[in-house]
Amino acid sequence: MTYQAMTVDPRSHPHAPWRGLFRVEANSGLVSDVSRGLDAIQPERAVYAEGDSWFDKFTPIGLRGTNLLDALRAPFLTAVVDVAHIGDEIHEMVSGRQERQTRTLMRFFRFDAILLSAGGNDLRALFEREFAGRTRPWTKPDVMELVHRSRHRDFFLPVIQDIGRFFDLRDDSPLNGSTPILLHGYDYLQPRPAGAQVFAGTRLGTGPWLYPMLRRANLDALQMRAVADAVIDELNEQLEDFCATRSNVTFIDQRGLLTPAAPGTEGPSHDWMDEIHPADRGYAKLARQRWDVLLAQKLGWDFAPDDLQVAEPGNTPSTAVDDIIPAEALFAGWQPPTA
Numbered sequence: 001m002t003y004q005a006m007t008v009d010p011r012s013h014p015h016a017p018w019r020g021l022f023r024v025e026a027n028s029g030l031v032s033d034v035s036r037g038l039d040a041i042q043p044e045r046a047v048y049a050e051g052d053s054w055f056d057k058f059t060p061i062g063l064r065g066t067n068l069l070d071a072l073r074a075p076f077l078t079a080v081v082d083v084a085h086i087g088d089e090i091h092e093m094v095s096g097r098q099e100r101q102t103r104t105l106m107r108f109f110r111f112d113a114i115l116l117s118a119g120g121n122d123l124r125a126l127f128e129r130e131f132a133g134r135t136r137p138w139t140k141p142d143v144m145e146l147v148h149r150s151r152h153r154d155f156f157l158p159v160i161q162d163i164g165r166f167f168d169l170r171d172d173s174p175l176n177g178s179t180p181i182l183l184h185g186y187d188y189l190q191p192r193p194a195g196a197q198v199f200a201g202t203r204l205g206t207g208p209w210l211y212p213m214l215r216r217a218n219l220d221a222l223q224m225r226a227v228a229d230a231v232i233d234e235l236n237e238q239l240e241d242f243c244a245t246r247s248n249v250t251f252i253d254q255r256g257l258l259t260p261a262a263p264g265t266e267g268p269s270h271d272w273m274d275e276i277h278p279a280d281r282g283y284a285k286l287a288r289q290r291w292d293v294l295l296a297q298k299l300g301w302d303f304a305p306d307d308l309q310v311a312e313p314g315n316t317p318s319t320a321v322d323d324i325i326p327a328e329a330l331f332a333g334w335q336p337p338t339a
Helices: 031-041 096-108 120-132 140-145 154-171 211-216 221-243 280-298 324-330
Strands: 004-006 022-025 045-050 078-082 113-116 181-184 249-252 308-310
Touching: 004 280, 022 031, 031 078, 031 096, 045 096, 096 154, 113 154, 113 280, 120 154, 120 211, 120 221, 140 324, 154 181, 154 221, 181 280, 211 221, 221 249, 221 324, 249 280
Parallel strands: 022 078, 045 078, 045 113, 113 181, 181 249
Antiparallel strands: 004 308
């Protein structure tokens, strides 16, 4: 897909009618709460957002805008009914209380678009399975396998199946059966000792998530990055292929757009706030270069020819390798971890 961006960024040069989305909290799952929120806003358009911390208000106290929903801009007065939860895996979004909540809200409210952020915490679960749960010592063939995309193919099969179940919830809704869905992939990240902060500038919080596990396998920063890139590439490719089989679903490939954090850093670096969450500038870049135009078109906005330009390509290449020779070079100096 060739992505387009607005010629004028509404975040830097706001112009009517472009503005941020107005969030309606829906974690209670109550139709009455959503109805009151929408009545208070009286929006021209309404979108439904399910997902993880990339959508939820993952913002250290003292900062703002560190989630994608805050970064998006739309040409209509747009409400976003937010049911995202920090830490959710996709199976949680399509089972139990959350499945019933989505089914209920889609039965009572007509949405103009559905935004889905899923797979990031499943990616973290993959690392936990590969590293935290490992009982035998690492060998060089073991770690060399990890930088191959195909090594992680089977892990994501149930993830894709659960994403399909979310699409089915949309399909089964009389009001929203034809509502467009926008689903994003994840960008390349540098595993590093940077955890999330409850208060900006402090160490109070959680994480890092990937770095400790990769470090226990005695991987250096380049090797960590190659492993992470292989996992992210496999997830993105499976998401793209699957979305192409479903009606009115658009996959947004964000790979290579953000500048990875510097290895070894413990705080904000380049476009990243911590190890797995972009900073406000990173989310703003993703919004402008991938999301704003697509969302506006789904909401029914007609652009004039001079309004748009070709969006920035992804300029950060993957460091995953599928050939034995570069893999051997990457791990030439690797030594098994000591007990």
